Amino acid sequence: MVNVDELKQELVKSPTNGIKTIFREFINLEATGGILLILMTVIALVWANSPWSESYLNIWQTKMTVGFGDWALSKSLILWINDGLMAVFFFVVGLEIKREVLAGELASPRKAALPLAAAIGGMAVPALLYYLFNTGTPAAAGWGIPMATDIAFTLGVLALLGTRAPLALKIFVTALAIVDDIGAVMVIALFYTAEIAWTSLAVGGGILLLLIALNRAKVIKPLPYAALGVGLWIAFLYSGVHATVAGVLLAMTIPARVKVNTETFLAQSRAAIQDYENACCDEGAISERGKQAAARILELASESVESPLQRLEHRLHPWVVYVIMPIFALANAGVVLVGEDFLAAFSHPLSLGVVVGLVVGKSVGISLLSWLAVRIGLAELPQGVTIRHIIGAGFLAGIGFTMSLFIANLAFPSGELLTVAKVGILSASLIAGVTGWGIIRSLPNPATS
Numbered sequence: 001m002v003n004v005d006e007l008k009q010e011l012v013k014s015p016t017n018g019i020k021t022i023f024r025e026f027i028n029l030e031a032t033g034g035i036l037l038i039l040m041t042v043i044a045l046v047w048a049n050s051p052w053s054e055s056y057l058n059i060w061q062t063k064m065t066v067g068f069g070d071w072a073l074s075k076s077l078i079l080w081i082n083d084g085l086m087a088v089f090f091f092v093v094g095l096e097i098k099r100e101v102l103a104g105e106l107a108s109p110r111k112a113a114l115p116l117a118a119a120i121g122g123m124a125v126p127a128l129l130y131y132l133f134n135t136g137t138p139a140a141a142g143w144g145i146p147m148a149t150d151i152a153f154t155l156g157v158l159a160l161l162g163t164r165a166p167l168a169l170k171i172f173v174t175a176l177a178i179v180d181d182i183g184a185v186m187v188i189a190l191f192y193t194a195e196i197a198w199t200s201l202a203v204g205g206g207i208l209l210l211l212i213a214l215n216r217a218k219v220i221k222p223l224p225y226a227a228l229g230v231g232l233w234i235a236f237l238y239s240g241v242h243a244t245v246a247g248v249l250l251a252m253t254i255p256a257r258v259k260v261n262t263e264t265f266l267a268q269s270r271a272a273i274q275d276y277e278n279a280c281c282d283e284g285a286i287s288e289r290g291k292q293a294a295a296r297i298l299e300l301a302s303e304s305v306e307s308p309l310q311r312l313e314h315r316l317h318p319w320v321v322y323v324i325m326p327i328f329a330l331a332n333a334g335v336v337l338v339g340e341d342f343l344a345a346f347s348h349p350l351s352l353g354v355v356v357g358l359v360v361g362k363s364v365g366i367s368l369l370s371w372l373a374v375r376i377g378l379a380e381l382p383q384g385v386t387i388r389h390i391i392g393a394g395f396l397a398g399i400g401f402t403m404s405l406f407i408a409n410l411a412f413p414s415g416e417l418l419t420v421a422k423v424g425i426l427s428a429s430l431i432a433g434v435t436g437w438g439i440i441r442s443l444p445n446p447a448t449s
Contacts, residue, residue: 033321034156037401040329041426048334060331073234081331082409085324087233087247092320093181094251095313102256105175112179113379114370115172118390119179121369122397123147126361133353142350142411142421144187146357146428148403151177152325153429154396157437164445168382169389176366176397184403189245192410196240204235204246211253220255220308242410256309265305272298325402332405335422345423354424358398359432366394384446392439398432400425 047056060078067073075083106112126146134140154173158165211228219225229250236246272294279290306314336342345351370390373379381387408421 032156033325034150034152034154034159036322036326037150037152037329038156040326041333041401044330044332044334045337045426048336053336056334073237078331081328082406083237083243084233086328086406087244088316089320089324089328090185090244090247091229091251092247092313092316093178093185094248095254095309095316097178097182097248098251098254098256098309099313100175100178105171106178110379112175113373114381115175115179117369117373117379118172118176118366118394119183121365121367122149122176122180122362122394123183123365125365125368126357129361130353130357133349133356137349139348139350139353139417139420142354142408142417144184144191144407145404145411145421145425146354146361146398146400147180147187148184148400148407149177149180149362149397150399150401150403150429151181152321153399153401153433154393157396157399157433158440161437161440164443165440166382166384166389166446169385169393169440172382172385172390173393173396176393180397181403184407185245185248188242188407188410192407193241197238200235200239201241204232204239204241207232207235208249208253211250215253215255218255218259220258222308222312225250225254225308244406254309254312256307258305258307265301268301269298272301328402328405332409333422333426335419335426337423342423345420346427348420348424350417350420351424351427354400354404354421355428355431358400358404358425358428359395359435362398362432363391363394363436366397367391370394386443388443389440392436392443395432395436395439398436399429401429404429 044056047053050056060076060081062077063074064077064080065072065074100106105115127143130146131140131143134142151174154177155170158170158173207228211225211232214224214228229246232250233243233246237243276291276294276298279288279294367387367390370379370381371387374381374387381390404425405422408418408425412418412421
């Protein structure tokens with residue numbers, strides 16, 4: 001239960017404390033989701049290497065049909081997850097990007113400079129290192145795999161470090177990962193599109209214009225956006241551009257602001273609080289009903305001043321963290337790890353390119369570009385964060401996992417190369433996570449110094 005008086009005092013001391021409180025909730029959600037991802041990954045690996053491994057492989061190829069007649073979509077379960085559920089994931093990613101650009105760590109050039117520089121280094125260097133290992137081979141198509149950062153896993157490791165990882169470092173890593181997501185979406189849209197069906201793409205463009213018109217008309221009801229969003233997803237599905245890009249484009253059209261009648265909101269809130277206080281003076285069932293009614297009125301009043309973007313992100317984020325991403329991990333992380341097959345996969349240039357890209361490339365790219373941005377005065381390190389924290393965070397950003405697996409599926413839809421890529425991603429994520437944890441763990445604890 002939040003102590004209102006204490007919260008008021010904190011906000012009076014520093015208006016940014018309210019933002020930090022919200023951000024702590026975000027971190028806690030992502031960190032818990034990271035732990036769940038680890039659990040699902042372990043289950044997938046155990047299942048894929050158990051006597052029931054055939055059932056693991058077969059279940060994801062089960063055909064599922066949605067619709068009827070000529071208006072039906074029939075896909076395997078793995079594609080419904082990777083093309084369908086992940087579109088919701090990318091929709092929430094798009095909402096986070098829009099929020100950060102409008103009012104977060106990317107809202108001003110000065111605030112955005114450090115995570116932007118770090119993200120550029122963290123994308124360019126890994127891609128280059130990977131390409132050096134695989135140039136001129138069929139595996140060269142996977143250059144986008146080591147560019148990604150898994151925010152849930154990374155924040156999960158930072159959460160395990162407790163107070164040794166300053167809040168400012170977690171904010172930096174989150175902003176870095178969001179810029180990383182922007183880069184990943186652009187890479188998927190521009191470089192992992194095989195053929196373009198221009199008619200379907202034109203239909204998608206028309207739907208996108210309708211969504212923009214809804215935004216300009218200040219429509220805040222979610223249903224029109226949801227209906228057109230499904231149409232946008234279907235159009236992109238048939239266009240050749242990956243359907244998950246539709247999720248990000250849809251998010252960009254969701255209104256981020258709402259017109260608020262401040263006097264009405266304050267009057268309703270004060271009346272509800274007064275009713276709740278009056279009900280607390282009584283006892284019995286009538287008192288409980290009075291408190292519940294007052295609380296509900298206050299909840300509705302609060303929702304009325306929330307923007308559609310805030311409301312959708314708040315409601316969908318737990319579903320993405322606790323349902324969609326774990327299902328994706330369970331469906332995609334299962335790799336057969338048996339003796340010589342594993343050693344051959346790990347020593348393959350593709351796998352080595354992923355490992356070197358994620359472990360070395362991420363840490364070098366992020367640390368070097370961050371140091372350079374600070375050195376030339378373009379940015380400054382957050383309070384309580386040292387360059388050694390940035391180096392540790394650079395290794396943690398090498399936990400590519402979700403996004404890396406997703407790009408691997410686009411680069412190598414099936415076959416041996418996909419298996420090799422998964423071995424590299426899982427190995428690199430483990431090495432990067434342990435190394436980053438060890439570096440930050442070895443630094444002085446700011447809470448005790």
